[in-house]
Amino acid sequence: MIVSQIPQHNSIDAKDQAANEAGEIVTRAIKQVRSMSHLLHPPLLDEVGLLPALRWYLEGLTKRSGIATSFEVKPADFPRLTGDLETAIFRVIQEALTNAFRHSGASKTRVTLSQQEGQVMVTVGDDGKGVGPEIAEMRAGSLGVGLAGMRQRAKEFDGKLRLTNTNPGTLVEIVVSAKRLLPVEQHTTA
Ligand SMILES: Nc1ncnc2c1ncn2[C@@H]1O[C@H](COP(=O)(O)OP(=O)(O)O)[C@@H](O)[C@H]1O
Numbered sequence: 001m002i003v004s005q006i007p008q009h010n011s012i013d014a015k016d017q018a019a020n021e022a023g024e025i026v027t028r029a030i031k032q033v034r035s036m037s038h039l040l041h042p043p044l045l046d047e048v049g050l051l052p053a054l055r056w057y058l059e060g061l062t063k064r065s066g067i068a069t070s071f072e073v074k075p076a077d078f079p080r081l082t083g084d085l086e087t088a089i090f091r092v093i094q095e096a097l098t099n100a101f102r103h104s105g106a107s108k109t110r111v112t113l114s115q116q117e118g119q120v121m122v123t124v125g126d127d128g129k130g131v132g133p134e135i136a137e138m139r140a141g142s143l144g145v146g147l148a149g150m151r152q153r154a155k156e157f158d159g160k161l162r163l164t165n166t167n168p169g170t171l172v173e174i175v176v177s178a179k180r181l182l183p184v185e186q187h188t189t190a
């Protein structure tokens with residue numbers, strides 16, 4: 001550790017240099033922790049809602065990974081949802097995209113968000129290597145915490161998670177009940 005070695009340096013210059021380096025490392029670490037906690041709970045999500053938060057996340061993903069992302073929303077005036085549903089949807093999309101990034105080798109992903117007939121539908125598709133049948137069928141023991149968590153979140157909102165090998169690529173689909181939908185006026189004046 002640089003900091004613990006500082007007292008052992010015998011020249012003032014060496015001490016200064018080590019202290020400067022240690023300072024830079026701390027600054028970098030603080031930056032990393034900040035951006036990690038923003039990824040875990042983006043302030044945008046509470047303030048401006050799901051759509052801008054997703055656009056921000058997709059932009060960041062493309063910057064970090066080089067994976068092209070497209071995002072479609074229907075209807076264009078997609079309503080604000082309750083905070084817990086918006087958070088759940090954000091997390092599910094984030095996890096699906098993280099999986100596409102970590103496991104699929106995809107060059108493109110496509111996210112859609114739509115609302116109709118009392119339901120909200122989310123799809124995340126990639127053009128990567130696809131998932132095997134044991135994962136698509138969600139056989140016991142084949143899911144990691146990511147997919148299990150996605151399925152759990154869907155369940156909490158009376159919904160379902162489906163994984164399909166679209167050959168090429170993977171399609172993740174989540175449908176949740178929109179009975180917790182809130183009209184935008186109620187949400188913003190609450
Ligand atoms: N989009 C994807 N493309 C290819 N494989 C995937 C994709 N999503 C998930 N997988 C596979 O499913 C497994 C389980 O995913 P997950 O439950 O999120 O756990 P983890 O990401 O921690 O491995 C992954 O290890 C990977 O093999």
Ligand SMILES: [Mg+2]
Pocket residue numbers: 095098099144145146147
């Ligand atoms: Mg995962």
